[in-house]
Amino acid sequence: MEAHEIMRNKLLIASMALALSGCGGGGGSDSGSSNNVNSLSSVNFADSALKSCVEATGITNIQNIEMLDCQNVGITSLSGLEKLPNLWFLALSDNQLKSVDLSEFKSLNSIWLDNNELETITLPSSQELTYLYLQNNFLTSIDVSSLPDLLTLDVDGNLLTQIELGGNEKLTEINVSNNKLSNIDLTANPLLEDIWVSGNNLTSLNLAVQDQADFVIAHDNQLVDLALPTTDTLTYLALDNNQLTSLDVSGYPNLESLGIKNNQLSSLDVTALAKLESLDASGNAIGNVSLTGNPKLATLYLSGTNATSLDFSGNPTLRILDVGNNTLSNIDLTANSNLEIINIRSNTISNVDTSNLSKLKWFTASDNNISSLNFDNNPKIEMILLSYNPLDTATQTHLDTLEESGVSVVYGP
Template sequence: MVLKIILWIFSLISVLNSQRSQYDENKLYCLSDEIDNETCIYADINDPMELFAKIPDQNNLDAQNIKRIKFSNCYLDNLNSQLLKSFSNVEEIHAANQYIIRIDQNDIGSSESLKKLNLSFNKIHRLSADAITGIKNLENLDFSHNKLERIMLNAFKFNVNLKYLNLSHNEIVSLDRQFFDEVRSVEVLKLDNNRITEITGNFDRYISVTRELYLQNNYLKSIDSQLLKNPTYLDLSLNKLIELDLKSARTTELRVVGNELRKLSIGLKLQKLDASENRFYYFRIISEGESNNLVHMNLSYIKYNMNDEKIFIDFRKFDKLRILDLSDNNLISFDITDISYGVSRTLEILNLNNAHLKYIKNWEKIGFLLPNLKQLDIFDNIFKCDQLEKMIPYLLTLNISLPGYDSSDNGTYISRSCMRYPPDMTEKPFINVKVDHSLFIWIVVIFFICGILITSIVYINKRFSIFQKIYYSAKVNPNKPRGSQLLDEEKANDPENTF
């Protein structure tokens, strides 16, 4: 039976190999199609390099009209300069999900027309310094999901037209000023999901046109503020940053989720801030100037307590704030006046979900202090029922949306500690204690075992005292067999003896 299975497997492998190798010349490529008025070829053969040599002579296809080439189900382990020679006007090459290990200059060659090169999801561990220098008009380059550990010097020096560079999901450990000088023309730079621990070099007078910089999910503990001065979108989440200074930055959207920030200085142009999931010990948000343009601020999961002096946020400077998220914190109490001085005319959404709130101070002044408030999320807190019974109807009269509110429950569902029951039921405690019978059985078994151990110890001690007397009696009178006599006397005097 086993032999039959083995023979069947080998026959299946041979059939698959024969199907891969026996391609008809007319089927070496999928039918050419018009995509955006540009001819496109999808290679699907075992040796695609043979396709590049043959295809210009087949089916009257003009190689000069081929604009886009995509490798599909190929087994490429390298690229060949014949590619760009045969298709001199090609603008896009997609060779993702192949087996390419390294890229050298001779692998790609030179081209004046190629603008997009996708080599993602390969096994590239080395990128030579002169690998893509011949592609001078390249605008989009994707090296994501490879095994790059370092970027060679001058790797992108001559690609002055490069606008998009994706090096995410690699194994890069460190970068320096030289690398950022070479990619200063890149508008979107993705370096996330690597192993970057440091970015070395002096970034004084550093100028770039980078609009979006992605550095999340690395191991950065510090970063030069001059490097972060130009990007309008900046993602530094899931690093180990302790302090971040962006007072002079042009950043409009900042994500620093999951760091260890203690001090954050923001600039005047920042509009959206996500600093959630930080475990701040000492935290300050310092705003440059008397006011800023911050519109959306997320401070959830930071264990924020408004009474904690170690965490300070001066809401008076956020006079344009529209959305404030303080959910999943340890607020205990919340005073509307603490935030109303700065955001009194602008705040529209306030999220206090699961913030361990027991009460809200000055809630009866919400209509006056926060006149533009449209949504207030106080779901899943620990309010007292009497406060909810008064606060909910008042908020509804102001047409404020309450996520999680159910009118049939009179708003009591918003609080975990306030539960109501129908009139025909007696009020039950919030926690229903049930007897665990298994625990009772274990207690009885433990007491039984302890009783057996104590009885055994008492019995052994009594027997030991008898044999001790026999031993001393034999030692004093060695010629008299007193042992048996003493043993008989002990038995006669011990009515509880079991022997």
């Protein structure tokens, strides 16, 4: 499932920076450039790529350089940058920096150091810094305790084993995914809206105080205990690949996407989720799920859920349907004319009517009891998988004709 990007502020800042400063960065006017003390020519940059990038701003007075965009230019050292005291915006993504000391940069508002080789970083003690992007580095620790006004923190894809956020009460977005965290305390961060903690070793997660939460992404952990926000603002919830045995989502009427695949649920009630567009509960022994309260459902994954009967009559907007690896004997798709992808493999289905599915592209129904099937009313069909079905001769001939016309077809043995 695709989530909206956590970096919406990053994009906003990027647009502003590019509009104001051009490709190299910049700031205000270049008055006073004749002062040798403030002359850019007096600064000794150890890294030639950094020097070239700073010079590209066209500003010769170091007091006036407020924005610097030096992404993906091969920088390995920031020595000399400390001579630019008024930097407000610093973008150094996609370089080869291994260690960074920014303690002198008290005016920085936004830092991008993602996709470097950082092992250590020293941040300023500042009430100015609000956006910090450090994803995809090699950090084993980070201290953000001196950044009380921090709004966005992204350390996705590092090697962190712990993180302390008690001094960051204004945080609205956090991404600590793909680290080595075994616990995280967010009780001091009630303003969080977007919470990304996936790909860690968390066994419990307490989000009870996050009453403004919108996105919660916590898949691929070891969650046994979960306390969700007591709010109806939640729209996106991803909890796939954990060890949860129960989940109550009845209090989240604005939920649009729910991912709970590969947990240990024995039941799931989504009837209160009238705005739900995407549901993935595959790999849970939840049996038959009522979908009558989900008229906006577009993607549905219920593979391997022990389902024996499912009713899709209340889901006219379905585009993707995966109910493979169950024990369904019948399936009625007459109300689902928008279907494009169907997977019903490994059931006991003997009859499928696709005559009303003019948008159908992929059809997978291997390992069923289907003997007869026709795709004449499916002009967009691209792939058909029907292995291990007792197909009659007429159906086999029909499939051979489709294959000759360019459709990918597999059937037999």
